[in-house]
Amino acid sequence: MKPFAYTRPAEAADAVAEVAANPDAAYIGGGTNLVDHMKLGIAEPTSLVDVRDLLSHRVEKLPDGRIRVGAAVPNSDLAAHPEIREHYPVLSQALLAGASGQLRNAATTGGNLLQRTRCVYFQNRAMPCNKREPGTGCAAIEGYGRYNAVLGASEHCVATHPSDMAVALTALGAQVRVLGPSGERTIDLPGLHRLPGDTPQRDTILEHGDLITAVDLPRLxxxxxxxxxxxxxxxxxxxxxxxxxxxxxxxxxxxxxxxxxxxxxxxxxxxxxxxxxxxxxxxxxxxxxxxxxxxxxxxxxxxxxxxxxxxxxxxxxxxxxxxxxxxxxx
Amino acid sequence: MEATITLHVDGEKRELTVDTRTTLLDALRDRLGNTSPKKGCDHGQCGSCTVLLEGRRVVSCLTFAVAHDGATVTTAAGLAGEDQLHPVARAFVDHDGFQCGYCTPGQVCSAVGMLEEAGADWPSHVTEDLRAPVTLDDAEIRERMSGNLCRCGAYVNIVAAIREASR
Missing domain, CATH: 3.30.390.50 (CO dehydrogenase flavoprotein, C-terminal domain)
Structure with missing residues (x-):
């Protein structure tokens, strides 16, 4: 693993400024995906900006009836939240269908949305992969194809998105709140994740420095x-x-x-x-x-x-x- | 790059300087000499490194020690009392809930954390009614413990041990 600097800014704006200023910096939340990728050598940030403590850990009801889920709410807490179990069972069930008890305790709402494909070729540095290393080719198309995409794939990438939670949020039409270098914006799901096209290295429409701060569930x-x-x-x-x-x-x-x-x-x-x-x-x-x-x-x-x-x-x-x-x- | 952190491990305050790349698991084992959590897969898939971090079960291999300055960590070794085993560990002994024992500290920590979660009526993937209180039958125990692998295949007795400990 390459050496990296570690910081834990107190404010979201400081975190955004820090990551935006360094193309090799990355946010870290629960770390369950990123730490693994750093061990595998498929992510090599030179600086980790820990946002777990500065982002909201709360699930709150907004005056208009929507539910705001802080980006740092652990998957297990969100699945067990009475409001979610009662009014959005699909979301509780999706979260509980994913990972293990230990991982759900560490994984965050924002991080879950941004987890990367489990395509075995993406996770193996010895293999060509356009998502990991653009231009090297796709080993999955002719290789082990059990997990390959059947809709919206391209000649460059047939990876699938691994999140269960994101599927539920997509059905619900949730909104993702993002803080970026030029301010705040919201993205309506399914608009966050993209199809691979010619640029499979990009999983989402987020730009470097963008930080997911919350997910809003519509009154539904x-x-x-x-x-x-x-x-x-x-x-x-x-x-x-x-x-x-x-x-x-x-x-x-x-x-x-x-x-x-x-x-x-x-x-x-x-x-x-x-x-x-x-x-x-x-x-x-x-x-x-x-x-x-x-x-x-x-x-x-x-x-x-x-x-x-x-x-x-x-x-x-x-x-x-x-x-x-x-x-x-x- | 290094950082100096404090961890409260099994009731003892420990200060240490770590390379930022050090996982919590490696800090516990290699730096603090606490070999209770085991390194199995080192990728968060086997659960043998499970500890209680601030009281909640997590895999210690997928988090950096530097991110937990000031945290309280309990390993399976720290669950025991002065001269008696923790009830969950006791139940593993009574029911032969292991063979080689390598996964056992992770299993025990995971079970302790899991019993707390079930006690708080957190549902699981196999819970029929998300709003009803949790009844820990064998299917619930198996699902909730699915993050802990046992290559000896002692699962039947692990479930029995946890069933007893849950009563």
């Missing part, structure tokens, strides 16, 4: 009936092959409102607008759920390693919506 009564369903190779402590975050309201057998996002399919959490449009106003039947999922997956491109993801995504969305619609009538 629909979310009270929501769920996260994750399919993986082990029963626990594994990344998603496919996951679904969904919220559903059915009235008299008709889908009145619905939100859907997929994980495990793309370089970014995938908000399923097409499926939502198909579903809205239609019958809440297994057949309709499957048709909507198929419509969303219509442009999927697969290889031998990941072709299973298309039927798996259809089945997973259908099962999630079936469970939510059954709860509705019971």
């Amino acid at each position: 009564p629909l979310a009270a009936r929501s769920a996260y369903r994750k399919v993986r190779d082990r029963a626990s402590y594994a990344f998603a092959l496919v996951s679904v975050a969904a919220a559903l309201r059915v009235v008299d057998g008709t889908v009145e409102d619905v939100r859907v996002a997929f994980g495990g399919l793309a370089h970014a959490p995938w908000r399923a607008h097409r499926a939502e449009e198909e579903l809205r106003g239609g019958p809440a039947t297994e057949e309709a759920f499957r048709d909507a999922a198929r419509a969303e997956l219509a442009d999927a491109e697969t290889g031998p390693g990941n072709a299973f993801k298309v039927p798996m995504a259809v089945n997973t969305l259908a099962a999630t919506l079936r469970d939510l619609s059954t709860e509705e009538t019971s």
Whole structure:
């Protein structure tokens, strides 16, 4: 590991100024992803700016009914928060489906959003990877493809985004609050994460120096009936092959409102607008759920390693919506 | 680059100067001679380095010591009383919750932290009703302990030990 300076500024503005001034500086929060990457030699910051203490650790209700989650709120605290369990179960479930108890205690809300792909080639310095080292090629396209993207990939990168939490936040349409060198701004999800295109080294639209300070959850009564369903190779402590975050309201057998996002399919959490449009106003039947999922997956491109993801995504969305619609009538 | 920090480890105040690259795990083992937390994978995947940091279970391999100046750290060694084992460690002995023992200090720290979390009614991935009080059945124990691997495969007895300790 390369030597690095470590600072812990008291104010967010100071942290931003410090990172913005040094292209090789990085923020560190819980460190569960970054420290690992530093050990692997795939991140080599010369300066770490610790923002864990200066960012908010609170989950607070805003006067307009939204919920503001401080960027330093640990994943475990957010999952267990009574307000989240009651009004945004999809978010609690997504968080609890990720990592292990120890990691959730350390990992932060902001850091979870910015965690990087678990593509095995990205994590191995001996292999070419356009995300880690632009221009070297993509070893995953012809290699071990089980975790490769099926939607929105490019000839340069087929990595998937690993976060469960971000999939739930994408379905909810959360807003990410960012403090950058030129001030504050908000980014509506799914606008934070990007598709790889010609620049797979960039996971998000954030610029160097940008610091996530909070995530705002919209007031969304629909979310009270929501769920996260994750399919993986082990029963626990594994990344998603496919996951679904969904919220559903059915009235008299008709889908009145619905939100859907997929994980495990793309370089970014995938908000399923097409499926939502198909579903809205239609019958809440297994057949309709499957048709909507198929419509969303219509442009999927697969290889031998990941072709299973298309039927798996259809089945997973259908099962999630079936469970939510059954709860509705019971 | 170096920094001088203070850690309160197992009830003892320790001051040390560390290279910023030193993980909490390496600081405990190599600098303070506390070999209770073990280095297994060193990538946060196996849980054998689990300690209680400010009372919460974390993997000590994925955090730098310099980030924890002034913190309280409890290792499995520090859980024991003067001449008796911590009830969770006792239950591991009573139920043969280990074979080689390498993962055990991490398992014990993780179980202690986990019991606290369940006691606060934190739900888990297998909790049916997110709003109901937690009942620690075997499925709950297994899910909540999934961050601790045991290559000897003593899981059946680990679950039994934790089930007893939870009562």
